[in-house]
Amino acid sequence: MFIGREEQLEQLKALWRKPVASLVTCRGRRRVGKSTLIEEFARRNRVRFIKLEGVEPQQGVNNETQLKAFGQQLAEQTGCEESQPENWFKAFARLSKVLNPREKTVLLIDEISWMGKYDAAFPGELKYAWDNRFSKNPKLIMVLCGSVSSWIDKKILKSKGFVGRPSLNLLVPELSMHECAAFWRRGGCRASSTDIIDVLSVVGGIPKYLENIDPALSADENIKRLCFTPGALLVGEFDEIFNDALDVNLGQKKRILVSLGDGGKTPTEVAETLGLENNGHLSAYLEELETAGFIARDTGLNPSTGKPSNVVRYRISDNYTRFYIKYIEPNREMIQKGTFTFVSLAQLPGWETMLGLQFECLVYNNLREIVKRIGLDQTLILSAAPYVQNPTTRTSGCQIDLLIQTRRMVYVVEIKRRESIGEWVVADVEEKISKLKTPRSVSVVPVLVYDGSLSKRVPADGYFGHTISTLEMLDSSARLDA
Structure with a gap:
């Protein structure tokens, strides 16, 4: 297929x-x-x-x-x-x-x-x-x-x-979300967007994994079959792709991945977490992990100056890799023995926090679709990356899920996945924007990318310049021309 x-x-x-x-x-x-x-x-x-x-x-x-x-x-x-x-x-x-x-x-x-x-x-x-x-x-x-x-x-x-x-x-990148949705359209099955996003949050847009999805099963049943059953495809998969892609110094590179499991870090933070020196060896390991597709390097522009940010952050860019590190590897022995009990994603420890990271990763890997739905010409974009503004004596700190910058516009993109998303999301984003330093000559547009039930009051309020649902991103008939 x-x-x-x-x-x-x-x-x-x-x-x-x-x-x-x-x-x-x-x-x-x-x-x-x-x-x-x-x-x-x-x-x-x-x-x-x-x-x-x-x-x-x-x-x-x-x-x-x-x-x-x-x-x-x-x-x-x-x-x-x-x-x-x-x-x-x-x-x-x-x-x-x-x-x-x-x-x-x-x-x-x-x-x-x-x-x-x-x-x-x-x-x-x-x-x-x-x-x-x-x-x-x-x-x-x-x-x-x-x-x-x-x-x-x-x-x-x-x-x-x-x-x-x-x-x-x-x-060759991962498949986009609307391309991934086609794997659930085989036969007469019509999976819910929630089920599709649940599975994609675990496996990403990797064709080999999606080919093994059974559209007649729920997300939890598919994940149990692929990740938590003895001999299942994704139980031993990480070792194979990791060892083949990186060849040498696997131990240190694996430790780096584990250190990024809970979110992005600067090279200095990675070094401190692992007790390593922030030197050429660490830089080389990070570069190899990036080239192999396990992590992404985020720099972007400083919105207050328009110049390249002097802070580099690395994050896991592969959904399966993070899921394996957090949930499969710690339980691998029990999984292989058939003694690990998986009921649902929601019952995995820390899944609510991990769900946010996995959904963000999915959105980052579909950046081009986000840009299209905002209505931006790709050639006008100067920078598109997560942004962290560190606190100083004069400014407060803030963290933006995704900051898209053109010469005259800054799009502050909030990425949310919750069962219910209420008006509180407006206050959250407004607080971030109030702390974000930007020149007066630049317009700031808030954008919401979400999965879940969005309160009708949020779009009615008119605060967000754009609201983009995963339902739109999964629906090929709702695609916009490039």
């Missing part, structure tokens, strides 16, 4: 209009559907498709293993003679010979970090092959894909050898 990705498909399709070969890097969180996207692109365009995939690193796997698998896959898909190439120079030479310069071909090198893990010469051989062989084929789109985004980042995107060579750096 392929859903969404129309923007990425159009970006890829545009490459056919070039008179020369295209090199594409494709990055994104594991299970987000990177290789599926490329396969779908080839299928829709009815072109030749070749997929060569690296072998997952484990005991006994080495460079010989990778070369052997390369030769076997190439023979199976192209009909060429099956034999193990001696090295990567010869492997890529053999590959280039089976590509027809008169036939449109999508070539996917999947899990490239695994493929090149055991030979330091691999990136250099790939560069040589591209420059002298693949780039000469005007009908070729060659895609380099992998779950270890940091490998592609270091070896390709930031490598001097590959400067200027990639035609497209494709970043």
Whole structure:
């Protein structure tokens, strides 16, 4: 079941209009559907498709293993003679010979970090092959894909050898909320928006997880089946995606994630929490976690000056990761033994607080939809990020869930998920705005993004410039044109 990705498909399709070969890097969180996207692109365009995939690193796997698998896959898909190439120079030479310069071909090198893990010469051989062989084929789109985004980042995107060579750096995000809702429309089922948001708050917009949702079950039943049953998909999933994406220094990186479980922190706060030094090692770990899609880095502009904020904060940006850290991992042994009793999300300890963080994460990952519904041109936005104004001797502190800034406007976005949202939300936001320092030349517009039953008096009051419900964001028929 392929859903969404129309923007990425159009970006890829545009490459056919070039008179020369295209090199594409494709990055994104594991299970987000990177290789599926490329396969779908080839299928829709009815072109030749070749997929060569690296072998997952484990005991006994080495460079010989990778070369052997390369030769076997190439023979199976192209009909060429099956034999193990001696090295990567010869492997890529053999590959280039089976590509027809008169036939449109999508070539996917999947899990490239695994493929090149055991030979330091691999990136250099790939560069040589591209420059002298693949780039000469005007009908070729060659895609380099992998779950270890940091490998592609270091070896390709930031490598001097590959400067200027990639035609497209494709970043595959989670599915949007309205795309996710399609997984509940299978058959005759019609789930409530509350049930859908409950599940998305746990798993996010990851296609692999959503494919395992049973639309005939309630949110609590689905979450129990996926997260709290022996052998369930999401019980052991974290170890797999975390270990594959980050490779080394896993212990320290895991500790950093745990420290961010209760909300965003500055690098200094992370260091203090973990008893570490705020140095280059910590910065490198944070950068790798960000590149792998586990955390997000929020900077934005200082609304009082219009200049970049000198405070950097990191937060968990993956719904499943936080849910795993807070609720699955502490109970994992009991879950595997079948002795953990899960009744409902509401009965999980601290869920009301965690629900707020999970819902905020979901909204941040759907920022483009929020911007559309406010009616903003994406190109006018200078900054869009959570904002914390620290108290000083002259100003009070305040925390804004999401601050969207243009040259003349500041949108103060309040993100709320409650069973019932009353007029008190107006007072809450007004207090924040009264503390927020902004120039007199800038207009401030309050915005409410919510899930729950909103008192009719709130929109009638006219305080919020925009009120955006999750029901609107889930409903594809309510979408606005980009």
